[in-house]
Every structure is written in structure tokens, then in C-alpha cells.
Amino acid sequence: MAAINSGDNQSNRIIPQKTIRKAVISLLKWKKKQISDQESPISGDIDDHIYLLLTLKKIPQKDFTKTPKKITLPHSLITSPETSRSCLIIDDRPKPNSQKLTFDFTDKKIKSLGIPITKILKLSKLKADYRSFESKVELFNSFDVFLADQRVINMLPEILGKVFYKKKKKIPVPVDLRRDGDWKEEIEMGFCCSLLWLSNGTCSVVKVGKFDGMKVEEIVDNVVAAVDGVVEVVPKKWVGVKSFHLKFFDSLALPIYQIDQKDEDMVTDQVKD
Known part of the structure; x- marks a missing residue:
């Protein structure tokens, strides 16, 4: 297990920076060598994300696995939200008190707030126009990031299917799009977060960094924030965590925190302090 040290937050006490x-640094060196050996620059088809791999002591109950959890990161994984291709899925179902979101209302609001959204996609249009596997693949490939009204998040796995959800790539980030809400803050936070979707087993992953365009300290900051965010939403918090590893999709997993039975009481005491 990683040594416990003092720090400003709980994760610094459990996992030293x-x-x-x-x-x-080890992962970045490995990726750089891998790309060098291939004698070709990194392409958009290569997954260059660094993942935080979470292993729980017990399989979580289904209540914890139904929806993704937003993990806020200090440094966005999107190089530039202003130039990235983004799609916002809105809930245009009829609602009481005329709270239905129309395309025109949404378009005017995001433009007035200067929010960098490439396309607004109504839920009704998503369901009608993207039924086939081929159309879903086309949608998937057309945008770098997807955001969606949190009121429809539970419906999207069935609508978007395995193209989006099998490998947990480009899963829409939930945002609060109430008419009187702070859309600018919500969407900006959506661009600066990652998603943790707890699996039906003990292992889950969340993106925390990228090889291309991020500095070492930015990735370190993101890992620290992600550990804090993950621990807040998993069953029993730190007590339920068995290990954390860092890895690229195609690399070995490097341990940053592991616990065995003899260390468990020590961690429990630290968490209670």
C-alpha cells in the first residue's frame, strides 16, 4: 500500500502526490516510446487517454450502477471547447407550466451566453432520426463530446446503444438545463469533467488525462481530483476501495494505491480523522 502522508485533503493523506x-511520468515515457517505435504521429483513431482504474472490495449494488457519476477535473480533457465539435441533447418532451425546451429557446440562450456548442439535438429528433446502427455510428463520429439534459440521461443507453456505451466512450455528460438554471456554469463544468460508470463487477475506469496536449502536473492534479470525486460516490467511500491504478488503454496498470487486510484498519483510522 502507498504510504500515508499529511496533506490538505483526504486523497493526499492516503496517496502521496x-x-x-x-x-x-512512467506512463508518458512508455507512450512516447510506443509512438516513436511506430514511426508515425498519434492519430485520432488512437486512444491516448490515461485512465484511473478503480477496484472495489465488493460488487456494488445496482442502485450505484444505473447512471454515470460526474467527476469534476481541474484541467479539461478537451483541448479547446471553443474549437471542439460538441453536441447538446435537450429534453423537448412536453412539461407542466410550459417548461418544454424548444430548439429556438435553447439556441438563443446558448448564443447569448457565448457557450461553444456545435449542434443542438432534440430528444425527439434523436429518437426519430438515429434508429439504425449506421446512423448512430455517424453521430458518434461527428462530435468530440456530447452533453445531455440530466432529465433524459437514463433514457440514452437504450436510444444510443452499444456504439456509445459498450466501450464507455463519448457517453453524454449530464447537465442541468432547467430554464432558470445557470447554463453557462453547468456546460462549462460539463466540458471539465469525466464520467465514472460503475460496472456490474468490482472494476471501473474514469478518464483523467491525455498524452497529447497535457502537462505532467495537469494530469497529476486531475488524478488527485478524480480520486477525491470517485471516493465520494462509491459505496462506503475509502473503506470500500481496494485499489487505484493508472494506465493507458493498451498499457500495463501502474498501482498508486493498494490495500491488503493488514492495512485496512490503518486506512479506516485515517479516514475517520
Whole structure:
């Protein structure tokens, strides 16, 4: 298990930043060598994300696995929200008190707030125009990031299907689009977060960094924030966590935190302090 040290937050007490930094540097060196050996630059088809791999002690109950959890990161995984291709899915179902979101209302609001959204897609149009597998693949490939009204998040796995959800790539980020809400803050936070979708087993992953366009310290900051965010939403918090690893999709997983039975009481005491 990683040594416990003092720090400003709980994850710094459990996982020293130097442990995280060492793992990040090792992974970046590995990826750089891999790309160099291929003698070709990194392409959009290559997954260059660094993942935080979570292993729980027990399989979570179904209540924890129904919807993704937003994990806020200090450094966005999107190089530039202003130039990225983004799709916002809105809930245009009829609602009481004329709270239905129309395309015109949404378009005017995001333009007035200067929010960088490439396409607004109504739920009704999504259901009508993207039924075939081929159309879903086309939609998937057309945008870098998807955001969606949190009121329809539970419906999207069935509508978008395995193209989006099998490999947990480009899963729409839930945002609060109430008419009187702070859309600018919500969508900006949506661009600066990652999603944790707890699996039906003990292992789950969340994106925390990228090889291309991110500095070591930015990735370290994201890992620290992600550990804090993950621990807040998993069953029993730190007590339920068995290990954290960092990895690229195609690399070995480097441990930054592991616990065995003899360490468990020590961690429990630290968490209670």
C-alpha cells in the first residue's frame, strides 16, 4: 500500500502526490516510446487517454450502477471547447407550466451566453432520426463530446446503444438545463469533467488525462481530483476501495494505491480523522 502522508485533503493523506507523479511520468515515457517505435504521429483513431482504474472490495449494488457519476477535473480533457465539435441533447418532451425546451429557446440562450456548442439535438429528433446502427455510428463520429439534459440521461443507453456505451466512450455528460438554471456554469463544468460508470463487477475506469496536449502536473492534479470525486460516490467511500491504478488503454496498470487486510484498519483510522 502507498504510504500515508499529511496533506490538505483526504486523497493526499492516503496517496502521496509523488506516487501519482511517478506513475504518470512512467506512463508518458512508455507512450512516447510506443509512438516513436511506430514511426508515425498519434492519430485520432488512437486512444491516448490515461485512465484511473478503480477496484472495489465488493460488487456494488445496482442502485450505484444505473447512471454515470460526474467527476469534476481541474484541467479539461478537451483541448479547446471553443474549437471542439460538441453536441447538446435537450429534453423537448412536453412539461407542466410550459417548461418544454424548444430548439429556438435553447439556441438563443446558448448564443447569448457565448457557450461553444456545435449542434443542438432534440430528444425527439434523436429518437426519430438515429434508429439504425449506421446512423448512430455517424453521430458518434461527428462530435468530440456530447452533453445531455440530466432529465433524459437514463433514457440514452437504450436510444444510443452499444456504439456509445459498450466501450464507455463519448457517453453524454449530464447537465442541468432547467430554464432558470445557470447554463453557462453547468456546460462549462460539463466540458471539465469525466464520467465514472460503475460496472456490474468490482472494476471501473474514469478518464483523467491525455498524452497529447497535457502537462505532467495537469494530469497529476486531475488524478488527485478524480480520486477525491470517485471516493465520494462509491459505496462506503475509502473503506470500500481496494485499489487505484493508472494506465493507458493498451498499457500495463501502474498501482498508486493498494490495500491488503493488514492495512485496512490503518486506512479506516485515517479516514475517520
